[in-house]
Amino acid sequence: MQRTKVKDLLQGAEVGKEVLLKGWVRTKRGNKYVNFIAVNDGSTINNLQVVADEKFSEEALKDVTTGAAIAVVGQLVESQGKGQAYEVQATSIEVVGKADPETYPLQKKAHSLEFLREIAHLRFRTNTFGAVFRVRNTLAFAVHKFFNEKGFVYIHTPIITASDAEGAGEMFRVTTLDPINPPLTENGEVNYEEDFFGKATNLTVSGQLEGELAAMAFSDIYTFGPTFRAENSNTTRHLAEFWMIEPEMAFYDLKMNADLAEEFIKYIIRYALEHNREDIEFLGQRLAEEDKAKPQNERQEMTLLEKLEFVVNNDFERVTYTEAIDILVNSNHYKKKKFQYEVSWGVDLQSEHERYLVEKHFKKPVIVTNYPKDIKAFYMRLNDDGKTVAAMDILAPGIGEIVGGSQREERIDILVERMKGVGIHEEDLWWYLDTRRFGGCPHAGFGLGFERMVQFVTGMGNIRDVIPFPRTPQNAEF
Ligand code: 4AD
Ligand code: MG
Numbered sequence: 001m002q003r004t005k006v007k008d009l010l011q012g013a014e015v016g017k018e019v020l021l022k023g024w025v026r027t028k029r030g031n032k033y034v035n036f037i038a039v040n041d042g043s044t045i046n047n048l049q050v051v052a053d054e055k056f057s058e059e060a061l062k063d064v065t066t067g068a069a070i071a072v073v074g075q076l077v078e079s080q081g082k083g084q085a086y087e088v089q090a091t092s093i094e095v096v097g098k099a100d101p102e103t104y105p106l107q108k109k110a111h112s113l114e115f116l117r118e119i120a121h122l123r124f125r126t127n128t129f130g131a132v133f134r135v136r137n138t139l140a141f142a143v144h145k146f147f148n149e150k151g152f153v154y155i156h157t158p159i160i161t162a163s164d165a166e167g168a169g170e171m172f173r174v175t176t177l178d179p180i181n182p183p184l185t186e187n188g189e190v191n192y193e194e195d196f197f198g199k200a201t202n203l204t205v206s207g208q209l210e211g212e213l214a215a216m217a218f219s220d221i222y223t224f225g226p227t228f229r230a231e232n233s234n235t236t237r238h239l240a241e242f243w244m245i246e247p248e249m250a251f252y253d254l255k256m257n258a259d260l261a262e263e264f265i266k267y268i269i270r271y272a273l274e275h276n277r278e279d280i281e282f283l284g285q286r287l288a289e290e291d292k293a294k295p296q297n298e299r300q301e302m303t304l305l306e307k308l309e310f311v312v313n314n315d316f317e318r319v320t321y322t323e324a325i326d327i328l329v330n331s332n333h334y335k336k337k338k339f340q341y342e343v344s345w346g347v348d349l350q351s352e353h354e355r356y357l358v359e360k361h362f363k364k365p366v367i368v369t370n371y372p373k374d375i376k377a378f379y380m381r382l383n384d385d386g387k388t389v390a391a392m393d394i395l396a397p398g399i400g401e402i403v404g405g406s407q408r409e410e411r412i413d414i415l416v417e418r419m420k421g422v423g424i425h426e427e428d429l430w431w432y433l434d435t436r437r438f439g440g441c442p443h444a445g446f447g448l449g450f451e452r453m454v455q456f457v458t459g460m461g462n463i464r465d466v467i468p469f470p471r472t473p474q475n476a477e478f
Helices: 006-010 113-118 127-149 208-218 254-275 277-292 304-313 321-329 351-362 412-421 426-437 450-458
Strands: 018-030 035-040 048-052 069-078 086-097 201-203 220-228 241-250 317-320 366-369 391-396 400-407 443-449
Touching (some): 006 018, 018 048, 018 086, 035 069, 127 220, 127 277, 208 220, 208 426, 208 443, 241 254, 241 450, 254 391, 254 400, 254 443, 254 450, 277 304, 277 450, 321 366, 351 366, 412 426
Parallel strands (some): 317 366
Antiparallel strands (some): 018 035, 018 069, 220 241, 241 443, 366 391, 391 400, 400 443
16 A cells, blocks of 8 residues: 655645555543544645554554654545544554653643754754755755746755855865874974875865856856854854855846845745645744743744745845945944944944844835945956955845845956965966956856845744754754
8 A cells, every 4th residue: 555645645635545555653541432543644744644543442542642653544534623623543554663651752732942953963853944944955955946947957066175266264174184193394393295185175165156157157146055164153043064056157247246136035935835735834823932932022923924025025225335325324333322333434344234124114125235445355357446346135024134245346457366365376376367368257146045045034043943954153963
């Protein structure tokens, strides 16, 4: 007999027929005469109710406990009870894998997200994490669908690299040298020429530079892979290992880049709303519950669904960095000295500034463009004013920066100048500079932090709760 997934059974396709159902017990309740077993197999947030009547002795059901894996044969019938349309009238129940109720950590009661993080190997089995990771899966699929429909080529850029694409020096070293007794140069420094790759290498912080090379042949490409940053930030928005989507387009300017990013974000949100409605509704209720515990002025103005519908149906705001600084400096918030960090032309926007712009001032996603060149990466195209670069950050309510991107510097002399300014050697990036020498053209691209996107769509407050096994300072469990 073929197993049917709970999602399909709940749609009633096989009503009246004998079905085989496999999954994990969420709860069992009942008495001597009848027991109701809620079974979930991960295909949907909803459980399927299995009814075990007096045919089943107490002994036969003793191992049917929360967490156990079971296989049930029975008839799919319309349910008499409230709460579900269909249920399975069991004829046989096999316990495939027991879960000792004395030691199984997931009990019926609600567990805190912090506790569930410590048992991340089991948290997939909760309603919340089931919903989060189904939404994550859908978003990942939508990313590929969007770019595929537009004729972008998916490029796999290297994970081990010798270059620091962002020039921020936040890299994890990759080496096979003996950490206690490494080979040394005459100057007493570690001699990476003797290392596995014959040079010092790291885990990539971004696939952009290699992506640019491919865009100079395919016109439109994207990457979607893991990236690594050894920044010691213990925040709800930073991971040491996160997934990034980086499209790169030849013959694009900054405006076209921003248009694509906005269309892309709306597309994947819409796709999740269409394909994971129940999961998102559940997560929305979760948030609403959480909100009730907060003081009135900290509560959300919109429900999760309303927020997502709003983002999909409205234009993002667009301002330059200079305009953003003006807004901040003229705000009451600033006048009342409520910003912790300095605000003036030239400083990088801190998360408190970004949140003010997005959540208090515009109340919608904002694309900030043309930042001062000194606070942005070397590859961004210098504007005619000589002070700013053609950069863009997209800021989202509740998240802050979700996208970072720019038009790239295609003029080799200016690019080399900027590299010198930040201490990057021409020899190390000879291949990157070659694309400016041979058939170079204006081009642009951006990077979307996938986990921040998943946070936005699921409403989860901590980035550790939207990636199965988070990597953060002092933590690499599982
Ligand atoms: O702004 P970033 O550093 O830009 C780049 O890496 C460019 N190479 C992108 C490009 O133009 N192709 O990072 C891009 C995005 C950020 O906006 C943020 O969403 C996410 O990546 N991000 C992180 N997400 C989680 N944890 C971290 N430590 C992150 N650092 C950046
Ligand atoms: Mg950035």
